[in-house]
Amino acid sequence: MPKTPQAIRGTQDIFGPDAEAFAFVVETFERVRKLYRFRRVEMPVFEKTEVFARSIGETTDIVSKEMYSFDDRGGESLTLRPEFTAGIARAYLSNGWQQYAPVKLATHGPLFRYERPQKGRYRQFHQIDAEIIGAAEPQADVELLAMADQLLKELGIEGVTLHLNTLGDGDSREAWRAALVDHFRAVKDELSEDSQERLEKNPLRILDSKDRRDQRFVADAPKIDQFLSDDARAFFDAVTSGLDAAGVKWQRAESLVRGLDYYRHTAFEFIPDEGSEAAGKLGSQSTILGGGRYDGLMESLGGAATPAVGWAAGIERLAMLVGEREEDALELAVVVEGDTEQLHSAGVRTAMMARSEGVAAEVFAAGSPRKRFDKAVKSGAKVIMAFGEDGEGNLQAPRMKGDEADIERVSHALREFALKLRD
RNA sequence: GCGAUCGUAGCUCAGUUGGUUAGAGCGCCGGUUUGUGGUACCGGAGGUCGCGGGUUCGAACCCCGUCGAUCGCCCCA
Numbered sequence A: 001m002p003k004t005p006q007a008i009r010g011t012q013d014i015f016g017p018d019a020e021a022f023a024f025v026v027e028t029f030e031r032v033r034k035l036y037r038f039r040r041v042e043m044p045v046f047e048k049t050e051v052f053a054r055s056i057g058e059t060t061d062i063v064s065k066e067m068y069s070f071d072d073r074g075g076e077s078l079t080l081r082p083e084f085t086a087g088i089a090r091a092y093l094s095n096g097w098q099q100y101a102p103v104k105l106a107t108h109g110p111l112f113r114y115e116r117p118q119k120g121r122y123r124q125f126h127q128i129d130a131e132i133i134g135a136a137e138p139q140a141d142v143e144l145l146a147m148a149d150q151l152l153k154e155l156g157i158e159g160v161t162l163h164l165n166t167l168g169d170g171d172s173r174e175a176w177r178a179a180l181v182d183h184f185r186a187v188k189d190e191l192s193e194d195s196q197e198r199l200e201k202n203p204l205r206i207l208d209s210k211d212r213r214d215q216r217f218v219a220d221a222p223k224i225d226q227f228l229s230d231d232a233r234a235f236f237d238a239v240t241s242g243l244d245a246a247g248v249k250w251q252r253a254e255s256l257v258r259g260l261d262y263y264r265h266t267a268f269e270f271i272p273d274e275g276s277e278a279a280g281k282l283g284s285q286s287t288i289l290g291g292g293r294y295d296g297l298m299e300s301l302g303g304a305a306t307p308a309v310g311w312a313a314g315i316e317r318l319a320m321l322v323g324e325r326e327e328d329a330l331e332l333a334v335v336v337e338g339d340t341e342q343l344h345s346a347g348v349r350t351a352m353m354a355r356s357e358g359v360a361a362e363v364f365a366a367g368s369p370r371k372r373f374d375k376a377v378k379s380g381a382k383v384i385m386a387f388g389e390d391g392e393g394n395l396q397a398p399r400m401k402g403d404e405a406d407i408e409r410v411s412h413a414l415r416e417f418a419l420k421l422r423d
Numbered sequence B: 001g002c003g004a005u006c007g008u009a010g011c012u013c014a015g016u017u018g019g020u021u022a023g024a025g026c027g028c029c030g031g032u033u034u035g036u037g038g039u040a041c042c043g044g045a046g047g048u049c050g051c052g053g054g055u056u057c058g059a060a061c062c063c064c065g066u067c068g069a070u071c072g073c074c075c076c077a
Helices: A017-035 A049-056 A061-065 A085-094 A138-154 A170-185 A193-201 A203-208 A212-219 A230-246 A277-282 A315-322 A341-356 A369-378 A404-422
Strands: A046-048 A068-071 A077-080 A103-112 A124-133 A160-166 A250-252 A264-272 A289-293 A308-314 A332-336 A361-364 A383-387 A399-402
Touching: A017 A103, A017 A124, A017 A138, A017 A315, A046 A049, A046 A085, A049 A061, A049 A077, A049 A085, A085 A103, A085 A124, A085 A308, A124 A138, A124 A315, A138 A160, A138 A230, A138 A264, A138 A289, A138 A308, A160 A230, A170 A193, A170 A203, A193 A203, A203 A212, A230 A264, A264 A277, A264 A308, A277 A315, A308 A315, A332 A341, A332 A369, A341 A361, A341 A383, A341 A404, A361 A369, A369 A383, A383 A404, A399 A404
Parallel strands: A160 A250, A332 A361, A332 A383
Antiparallel strands: A046 A077, A068 A077, A103 A124, A124 A308, A160 A264, A264 A289, A289 A308, A383 A399
């Protein structure tokens, strides 16, 4: 016997209730996205490596060690997408979608990151994604967040709050960053090992360190608000008042920064409330939906300066929060009581007629007659219909079992089909 | 990349300080409950105890390695 190959680490085969929950998330997203008139876009799963390296930031962990990169036969370095935004930006530029600007785009699909798998985190994972490109106004941020908020509500997810921050414009962000470095460098020796390293690579990240040693110094660290330009402040005020008007609840998160270089102004995450049921289900992964404004991204890919905002959410994480979803019930189970040609065709034909009229049907025609009934009963079918023959081999009229209303609905469907045949 | 815990039947798990042919439930297949049938009962198939070494008269159990899984750290959705 040849050995069965193992699945790749960090990949998942999703089935049953989990797969139903996954589908429910995607279907709900598709429905909500249409309500906000986001247009569907499909993109390649892989790109030239530089697309991600240049836009996400060379020094980020994603680019430096988490990308699935490989050389193709022509010797070009390609990478399985670790996120959507960079690819969408590339597509926007290479297809001249400026002509549609401002344009609202939505997509979903698999992403890849070479990371150690754990609860709510995989090497191949899936996201839903929404972007507004070419809109500089804070109203775009508001609309995008309103959609996220509505999506979570329609998924029935509770105990999750929008954490909101601003990183200011490019200058504000740089000034803040410099002040933070000064602040933390003064106490460098007392910081955790991780944060000493972050000081060089990504000082903003020290702000949400989980280490107690760092948290003492985080409290009195410089705040972004001190460095905001008037424009940046006005922008953020417009976003928050817009959210209030739209009825989207939010809370200020002064130390919320996002990992990627391209963020400016608005940054946000939807995070389960401390101690909530949702928080428990997610383990140590807390963010279920995150994003922000990335006004500088297009330029890093050689395009004209183009304002944009977007977010992405992990489908697996959302699916964990929507909980078990049962598959739709079987409506009609057709049991064939023997193995003659006549009986089998009767069963197959009946199921076909039912399905043509939108009634979910399945035929049970394997194993002993007793097992067929057992399986039909266990299938949870609302109506069981049995075909048998009399002693002389004549097909008997089918017998139906189930609630009167259910039987009537199935019978009605079968009659409808017969009527159409006659016309 | 680092740490902790765990790998026994298709699935969920027992397996007493190391001691005969490794068990149960569910699922699957066949049958009985002398008619139609979610019950109950009987029987059957199915296991290199993750893999490789070692210790021992003897290893599912102890030791080392390795692979995998889970959870956490880093980072992130």
